[in-house]
Each structure stands twice: as structure tokens, then as C-alpha cells.
Amino acid sequence: MSANPEDRAGEQPCDYRNVLPRDASDYDRGVVEWGLAAEEQDWLRRQRREWEARCGGGPRSAEELVDRHTIDVVPARWARFGEHLPFETEGQARLSLTRRTVTDVARECRVSGAWLPLLVTSFAWGWGTRGFGPTRLSWILNGRGSFPGLPLTEVGNRLAAAVDALDQQGARASYELLLRVAPVRGFGPAFFTKFLYFASRADNARSGALILDARLAGQMRDCWKRRADQPYAVNGPAARWLWRGPRWSSLRYQIYLAFMCRAAGQLSESGARWTPELVELLLFRGGPGEPPGATVSRN
Known part of the structure; x- marks a missing residue:
């Protein structure tokens, strides 16, 4: 070839x-x-x-092949998080989210300094059409039963700190921060590495996080x-x-x-x-x- x-x-x-x-x-x-x-x-x-x-x-270039990778989501299921999503949650049964779309959300987060939109969008992308995803995300953001969630401002602060560690110290430091130093309950490596991955994609310095x-x-x-x-x-x-x-x-x-x-x-x-x-x-x-x-x- x-x-x-x-x-x-x-x-x-x-x-x-x-x-x-x-x-x-x-x-x-x-x-x-x-x-x-x-x-x-x-x-x-x-x-x-x-x-x-x-x-x-x-x-095709490696970047284009990755950009065009799509995940189908059911928009209506994510309506409760609509303020943080880059798509409308009504009027369509399914929607295909590309890696490029999620990366664009990460770029907007880098400008605004607010990282909840990337958490929600990368979570929806990672969960796909499986129905339990929105409930799981609600537990992360709002708590579950006798385990209260962190205030959303604190969740945002911890995400921002992880991105700062990613940019300044590298992927291992940001991973350790979300794993042990300043974790968000219920937000484990399988999904927070998606968050870190897209945050790194939006950084021109290519700080190099990957999904695990x-x-x-x-x-x-x-x-x-x-x-x-x-x-x-x-x-x-x-x-x-x-x-x-x-x-x-x-x-x-x-x-x-x-x-x-x-x-x-x-x-x-x-x-x-x-x-x-x-x-x-x-x-x-x-x-x-x-x-x-x-x-x-x-x-």
C-alpha cells in the first residue's frame, strides 16, 4: 500500500x-x-x-482514521445532562458521535476552563447505546443512596486539576490524580481515561493520554x-x-x-x-x- x-x-x-x-x-x-x-x-x-x-x-492519515471513528448514542436518554452536551436530546432516535466531535468539545473546554461538558460527552460516547449509562453518570455527579456526590463545582475543580497535571506533568500524573489523589467517586479508569484522552487530543502539545x-x-x-x-x-x-x-x-x-x-x-x-x-x-x-x-x- x-x-x-x-x-x-x-x-x-x-x-x-x-x-x-x-x-x-x-x-x-x-x-x-x-x-x-x-x-x-x-x-x-x-x-x-x-x-x-x-x-x-x-x-488515509492516521488522524483522519481516528477522527472518523463513530459511536451511536440515543440522545433522549441523556436529556437530563442536556446543558453539557453538544447535541440536541430530542427529535432523533440515534446520533453518531465521532471522535472529532468529542475533541471539539474538549477544545471548547480548554477555552472556557469548564470541564463538565467533556466529562458528560466523553461518557456518553464511551457508553454508546447501552441504557444504563445515564444512570451511572447520575451516580457520579449526584451520588447514590448513602453516598452523596461531590458538589459539581468540586467535580469541575478536580477535572481541571487533572488536565493541568496532564499538561504540566504528563499522562501518568493526571491518571494518578484521578485514581488516588483527587478521585471522583464512581468515575473509574475506563471512563476517566476517555476524558483525559480527549483533553490531550485538544492540546496542540499532544500530552499523550490514551483510553485504557x-x-x-x-x-x-x-x-x-x-x-x-x-x-x-x-x-x-x-x-x-x-x-x-x-x-x-x-x-x-x-x-x-x-x-x-x-x-x-x-x-x-x-x-x-x-x-x-x-x-x-x-x-x-x-x-x-x-x-x-x-x-x-x-x-
Whole structure:
């Protein structure tokens, strides 16, 4: 496949050596430095071609392929949060939200300094058409039973602090803040990494947060398992424990970011430019170890 000229433009994928934490174990460091096996690279390149075909065919830039990823939502279900949403909640049965749309919300939040719209929009995007999402978000914002929610001003302050940590210190620091330092009850890593991801997309400095949920952690677990007989893994814990969620440590999150940077760099060596977020998107849709037809998709 010939590369789109635009796909060669812009900054190159991040260098995993600048992301890999110094306190990484031998097992983690070995997997990241090894990177993707040849068959895993081939699988991802096939997935990219298939995704390009779904986006109209022909080589397309990594950014465009990610921008055009859509999730269907049922607008009426989110009516109670309408003031924070970028779409009308009446008059349409379903709506397709693209990553670009959610990123535009993040850009507006960076201008206004108010981050609740991104929390609500990224949550709706992540939940899709499943009916329980609005109830879960209500628990986060308003509390549940004997567990009162934080005042919305405090939720906004904690989100703003996480974005500031993201911009000033990096993704691991912002992750740690929302995980342990200043958490929002019920707002766990699977969804607050979506918030951080879109906040980082809206930053021209590309501060580099990525989504990590159970599906992606499962792909990492399987990848680590495929390397479990390597010398660097001999004394390490089992992969199923390393990637056990749902509250992965900030170290685990940083290891994940390093691996995705390594993967994007390897794949870019063949011509077309890759980004860690494109690797994330394609890995979520299905992993190299899965049989044909087993792909799961956000849409």
C-alpha cells in the first residue's frame, strides 16, 4: 500500500524510551522493548486497510482514521445532562458521535476552563447505546443512596486539576490524580481515561493520554502472555495479574502508553505513519490472537 503524503507529515510517533518508566519491571521492559511480533504487525496493517475501506477507501492519515471513528448514542436518554452536551436530546432516535466531535468539545473546554461538558460527552460516547449509562453518570455527579456526590463545582475543580497535571506533568500524573489523589467517586479508569484522552487530543502539545478499559487491558494481557516464555519474563508475575482491573495502577498505565508508542513506531517504519491512538482503536476492535469473526467493535 502506498502511503498518503499527508500521512508522512507532522511529528513522528512518540519514542517509547521517553515514556517507559524507570521503575518498570524486567518483564514489562522486555515486552515493550521487544514490541510487536511480525504477525501482530501484519494483523494491524490488515485492520488499518479494512478501516480505510470503511472510511471510503484509499490510504488515509492516521488522524483522519481516528477522527472518523463513530459511536451511536440515543440522545433522549441523556436529556437530563442536556446543558453539557453538544447535541440536541430530542427529535432523533440515534446520533453518531465521532471522535472529532468529542475533541471539539474538549477544545471548547480548554477555552472556557469548564470541564463538565467533556466529562458528560466523553461518557456518553464511551457508553454508546447501552441504557444504563445515564444512570451511572447520575451516580457520579449526584451520588447514590448513602453516598452523596461531590458538589459539581468540586467535580469541575478536580477535572481541571487533572488536565493541568496532564499538561504540566504528563499522562501518568493526571491518571494518578484521578485514581488516588483527587478521585471522583464512581468515575473509574475506563471512563476517566476517555476524558483525559480527549483533553490531550485538544492540546496542540499532544500530552499523550490514551483510553485504557477492560477490553484494551485484555489485549495487553494476551500480548504479555504470548511473551511469557522469554527470559525477561521468567521471574515476573503472571500476565493475568499484571493487567487485572478495573483500577490499574498509574505505573501500569504508563507501561501501556509506552507499549502503544513502541507499536506505533514499529508500524510507521513500513511507510504510512501510525499514531498510538490509531493502534488503540484497532486493538479495541479485535486482537491478533482472535479467530476470524471474533472482532468486537465500539461501532
